[in-house]
Amino acid sequence: MIDWIIAQQGVLCVALLLLIGAEHFYTRKMGVLFTYKLWFFVPVLLVLNNLPFNMMAIPSNNFTRFVVGVKPSVEHMELNVLFSLWAIGVSAISAYVLVHHFSTWRSISKQKAVQTNAYYSSKAITPMLFGFIAPKVLLPYTFKSTFSLSQQALVLEHEQVHRTHKDHWWNTLALCIAIAFWFNPLVWLALRSFRVNQELACDHVVLQNKTQADKLNYAKALVQCAEHCSSTINLYPTFGEKSTMIKRLNLIQKPKTGSKMLGAAALTIAALLTANTTLANVPPPPLKGADAKINEAMPVKRVEPAYPTKAIKENLEGYVVFKFDITETGATDNIEVVKSSPEGVFDKTAMIAFKQWQYKPAIKGGASVRQKGLLVQLDFKLAPEPLNAKTKVKAKEKLSSSSM
Known part of the structure; x- marks a missing residue:
């Protein structure tokens, strides 16, 4: 809005x-x-x-x-x-x-x-x-x-x-x-x-x-x-x-x-x-050759989704795949979940965050245009557990033995 x-x-x-x-x-x-x-x-x-x-x-x-x-x-x-x-x-x-x-x-x-x-x-x-x-x-x-x-x-x-x-x-x-x-x-x-x-x-x-x-x-x-x-x-x-x-x-x-x-x-x-005003909103005709290349869809603003507390407790990892459009101003639009695993676990937090992402608008013929049907996958990964003192010693011994 x-x-x-x-x-x-x-x-x-x-x-x-x-x-x-x-x-x-x-x-x-x-x-x-x-x-x-x-x-x-x-x-x-x-x-x-x-x-x-x-x-x-x-x-x-x-x-x-x-x-x-x-x-x-x-x-x-x-x-x-x-x-x-x-x-x-x-x-x-x-x-x-x-x-x-x-x-x-x-x-x-x-x-x-x-x-x-x-x-x-x-x-x-x-x-x-x-x-x-x-x-x-x-x-x-x-x-x-x-x-x-x-x-x-x-x-x-x-x-x-x-x-x-x-x-x-x-x-x-x-x-x-x-x-x-x-x-x-x-x-x-x-x-x-x-x-x-x-x-x-x-x-x-x-x-x-x-x-x-x-x-x-x-x-x-x-x-x-x-x-x-x-x-x-x-x-x-x-x-x-x-x-x-x-x-x-x-x-x-x-x-x-x-x-x-x-x-x-x-x-x-x-x-x-x-x-x-009318002509400014009419998209330019399709171009050919090198001029037909548009900006790659790269986010300029990312809002990190919240990792669900339940997933952390149950040690769950997964992903959510979105299909979406990028508007002329670079906002995400028409977002829908294409696939998620485990189903329904990460969908809500991923959707809340992704609605706030901002992309670099595509430029065609010198004017910004809407991009449709893009796909993005958010992989939810738990960070590895920190090494304790005993684990660090074993790791050093393993490393020294392997080098000899």
Whole structure:
């Protein structure tokens, strides 16, 4: 799993850097709706980066043997340290999201507010669209006293646009990506930029046919909400996010039509990145002659299996033969026991250790490729008993007599 997480970082970082830059510097020039739609390329690139092209792998009949002996202390790791840290982070953030969602859900009043599917909530500091599947509009209890009737209509229209854009689904997907790659700071910066583009896109739809008076009312409502809104990333779309207020007010004051030339350039870059990601995963055609030679399957990291206590007590020796693949990153994969002797004695400890082995990836045509069907045998051998004093004397006498 940790190998898959690491393998995604290259394409993910490039895509996020480009999109963050587009949000910061080119939103006005490209158009808010167009810039928001560009974020769709993030899940597309992740999917393309994981297409099963590696099924076209290099077959191999490479067979190697390694001897496993009894050591005074054996390092025994059930889980990779990096995987453990990643899993702890994922669990902690997921728990926070679930607790926050549950507490917000419990705060929803059973009595509907000013319209159908709008409810009051003590957790709603500003109007917000709540829920991942069947979203509801949540309103603060001060909604009617804070906003005029015209402002109330505009705010509710804004939340309806979020629902129309299926922003609750896109936010769920964005949050899942952020949780999976929580250790990458670019992911959290990108999540904030994504939410900025999301709010700007909703503002544009709401105000595109409105009068100047409506736009002024909308701006005032935005300022009123921003005064009470937190600056942290919220799990759900909220009307008055403080961090985006300045950009939103500027675009309300000076709306600008997007440049078609700049939009075409952005699409070209996105298409090139998409094509490069797809082609990078396609294995090169088979080569002939000297160029067809690949790296021998040599481990660069070996984890010594634990010699079973029962086997030591019963003075048992044996072996385990594995059939396995080597991934593009050098990790072992699709491991299965082909043969073992005595059967079932050494299988478990050998499997636990061998899953942590790391090999030098095979290189073909300048790119790393998967190797399939390799064989390895781990021989479990007990070390000879140490010589005692009497045995050493007899051995010396035998050696001296044989030399004469």
